[in-house]
Amino acid sequence: MSTQQDYDCVVIGAGVQGSCTAYQLVKQNKKTLLLEQFILPHTRGSSHGQTRIIRKAYEQDFYTRMMEECYRQWTQLEKDAGVQLFRQTGLLVMGPENHGDYQLFKDTLQKNKVPTVILTRDNFKQHIPNVILAEGDGALVDVTAGVLFADRALKAVQGQFQKLGGVIRDNERVMEIKPGSVVKVTTSKGVYRARSVVITAGPWTNRLLAHTGFQLPLEVVKINVCYWREKTPGTYDVKQRFPCFLLTEGAETKEHIYGLPSNEYPGLVKICYHMGAKTDPDYRDLQTDKSDIDILKRYVARCMPGLIPEPAVVESCMYTLTPDRHFVLDYHPNYSNIIIGAGFSGHGFKFGPVIGKLLCELSLGEVPSFDLSPFRIGRFQSKTKSAL
Template identity: 75%
Template sequence: MSRQMEYDCIVIGAGVQGSFTAYQLAKKKKATLLLEQFLLPHTRGSSHGQTRIIRKAYEEDFYTHMMEECYQLWAQLEREAGVKLYRQTGLLVMGPENSQDYQMMKNTLQRNQVPTVILKRDEFSSHIPNVILSDGDAAFVDTTAGVLYADRALRTVQGQFQKLGGVIKDGQKVTDIKPGPVVTVSTSGGVYRAKSVVITAGPWANRLLSHTGLQLPLQVVRINVCYWKEKQPGLYNVKRRFPCFLHTGSKEARDHIYGLPSNEYPGLIKICYHNGSETDPDKRDRQTDRSDIDILRRYITHCFPGLEPEPAVVESCLYTLTPDRHFVLDCHPTHSNIVIGAGFSGHGFKFGPLIGKLLCELSQGEVPSYDLSPFRIRRFQAKMKSAL
């Protein structure tokens, strides 16, 4: 293949969003190149790890609406590839009964007729054993929710992309992007040209956008992904029908705390704090702040008496946050054939199949399937600065 071969589209970044974008383009018979700076698979970005929560429980109607199609697209990929990617567990949502976050999430589900079970205080412990509901807290279950097998999903969609004739080149770091009617992308391994480019580079988005004269108000934070040991094996596993959970605001924490039943490590349950410390994505291993672990330790002591209050395993992940925690799905303000998917703010994985479809539509100049006004770059006008 020529080093200068021209593609219909180049997608930069082979995480979940980029991989689904490339897959959607290949389904439309577009000659597509998927570039990744690291050798695949890798654990340096935001899409690795065995599990993610999938849910319709959101404060905003637009996310709940989008999730309806996401479930269908995940099921379609399962059928196409003959691989199991989703397990229904339900999502237990807890939070101060009178708080805005809790009430908005509950109201959104009810308004959109998502199957929901409201748990009364006096019935809580019979439905959810080994969890203590704090005073003033209420709880409900989004019964449609569950676990996505993240690593498996990523491998599956990349495999389907290649079966459709798509090309993946990993270990190729992008060194330059030259906008124009045909965009030129230079990497450590070659020079490639395409009619359109989609940038889904996660924590490295602004570094790539700097070549195009754009900087977005993105903040990269390192999350400690913590696994906690059961005092008695099996207390919080799927066989006991233990659900995923989300605590919208506890005495111990300002931000959400979330958890998934044991899967990656037998006898260990994943519980994380939904925020972290700012970091440089290339220097993340120097980031040693453990204040989130202190918060989780206090939380687990108070709410999860069946767990050892010291993490057994600590891994890491990166979030790329926007100021409003909503995604960026838009065309470059100056170069309409450069499309940007960024700022997934720690809750984007479950949307992967639909985000891939939307970024594909944008890259082809089509009218997007959804109203993208919550995700447009113009909402940051006051915070944006030119990179030139």
Template identity: 55%
Template sequence: MALSSSSRVYDCIVVGAGIQGSFTAYHLAKNQKRTLLLEQFPLPHSRGSSHGQTRIIRRAYAEDFYTNMMDESYQLWADLERESGIKLYRKTGLLVIAPSGNEEFESICKNMEQKKIPWERFTKDQLMAKYPEFILNPEDVVCCDNNGGVLYADKALRSVQEQFQRMGGVIQDGQKVKNIKPGQVVTVTTTSDIYEAKNIVITAGPWAQKVLSPIGLELPLKTLRINVCYWKEKIPGSPGLLQNFPAFLGVNLNGEEHEVYGLPCQEYPGLIKICFHGGNEADPEERELQTKPPQIPDIQILCNFISKYLPGLHPKPAVIEQCMYTNTPDSNFILDYHPLYKNIVIGSGFSGHGFKLSPLVGKILSELSMGKEPAYDLTPFRITRFKTQSASL
């Protein structure tokens, strides 16, 4: 494991080959940076936050900074489709359903109107005429982000990694990071080798805190175990349920302080993917272990939602799988430098809504590592917004 002449020193090492790290490495390689992408598990794998067939893409955000970022994200997804020759995005429209007067709903509508995003409001009758599978409460309101839809997640991850390698990037999988030694040249020790780089970007997903703590940074990250649920039609072949099903986001319905989302399913023929946005805290090393009763009865909440809003589906999930989210207290990302080491950049806390923005997140993280000024105001993503940070060794 001997190092190295200067010729073996990478311009950048990216730790974590999920969608955020893979896009970061891709953009670095596009800028002719000698880049190593490290992954602790053999690729492909399903232990983090980037696996599975589908994710939602939307401009419908209450926060205007995300709405602003999505224009370039859509363009970068189109660039990857063109480069790879693989279809990665399917336009279905995205419905937002909420009780009348809901502040988040009104902010979403305001943002789409101000940004001149193609969108429309539906009355209850209009929605049920177009999507008869939905049954709404009398007080519910609906809008549609017309260009919302579905990203093909596994294909996207594979495509961006392949493009990175075609540009000369190096992927080393099955190598868990054991130690990071800061310095003008950063030394990264894995289970199998030692590497050096002028800069590193840490995009370690659910393992972020385990990687960051030894280099003096404690962030208020919470790792959640997510139940990914798939639902079956009561009457197979019902009109609309599978052929014309949109992506959707249900906000604070039935007086509950939570969100439910759904999208047409690619994973299992004849099933629809509908999930609770959130989950119960879990150690990523023990993802499959149910060591204590769940604090949030997420599956029961989903069963209740299905019974009320989508009665054409069986109210019990046909398939339940697991995924991991890494959440921040405000559900906004972390895109920033380490407070002590400006050649260590951190991308974390994507809080279950980062996949759609990953092409742009990767671009921003690559720019930070190259010392460039991103085109976006990163104030919402700074580490300094957390009072609990610790950066002393």
């Protein structure tokens, strides 16, 4: 065991949220340690894979407003790290016209003056010939949206953090957190003391919170990340300007179905179901439920005539869901120097830079730059548990 070391802040978990938080802290000249249980890079959490959707289209204003700053910060990171992290493709949103989520997306985009194109049935066929728009569905494009190169982004943030003197220790699992005015963090390899601790442990959040006598109402699900082969290579390619897309609800489902253009694997289009089966993060691969894939097969057969309706590649990822699908960004209810960033509910990657900034502000006791009321733990009331 190494000797005890002191830090201004220890961040637990080097996924996108922990890495962005650590980077913000070191930018504020804080002596920061980022701990990760696995050897980096790894594919066991929620932040791996080449691509994620970035978009301003949301059902709620507060996300659309936060995205303004996210775009600015991702662009800044591209400059600082000298890598391309974003490719604009637009996001095609489809769903039953004039009601439900589709209408919420439309209202939010219009209210926030986000560049948007509303497609009529005729120009849909013309612009997006290889997708079938269901009877009664509307379609619009959030022009600002696109693909974030996720693995590359994570590497860039971690690299910038280290460049400014931040310390990453991977292959080092946090075993115990002892709250106090100075928090003691015991890992598989050492003991650290910090003025504040940020817990960004993704699907393992409740495992860590158990050391502090507290549990959040989180549910971890496994997502089958499916890639579908083009019948004619190039039909849905990013180079042909095929957009990311999101179907709010359809004949197959009330959950969202979403996709990204063929890009990381030539000739393969990523299309996933926005829900999965419950899993234990340490035994993710033992969860073999494939009902989401069955839903997707039916959808692809009906609406994506240029794809073979059988996935060619299936990878795994996890969502950590809150009951309302909004994030948790807050102080620990009993210890103001333990900060929690969790429950990103399958849509947190694009917000990484702003989440990092907010968690950094909370850990420094500063006033957060955005209204955090949608993200407060207090909203769960009776659903939070004392684990003592």
